[in-house]
Amino acid sequence: MNPAAAEPYLEPLYRPALDGSLETRDTVTVLRHMLWHGDTDQAARALGALRGSRPRADLPVLAEVETHPKLVLRRATDQSISPHRQGGGHGRFHGRRR
8 A cells, every 4th residue: 555645635634633633543644644754743743642641552552652753853963952962941050150
């Protein structure tokens, strides 16, 4: 099956996936489509909509998408460029001033 063929059907579901109005498994389907297209920003937002009170039966599905390599890489990249790591945040100064 070609995921690109599903695009006309899944794209209208982006907004409901992002606002949390879809069931978990439906949101995960849309989220996987976002990841397939490399849209990690939208996928991370959809994952954020999934967090919160979800049935226990949905936990394995959530764990699966939370550990998707593209989302893990995105989180690592976000952390590496945070203001605290760049020295421009409110953290303590860890070097010599000149």
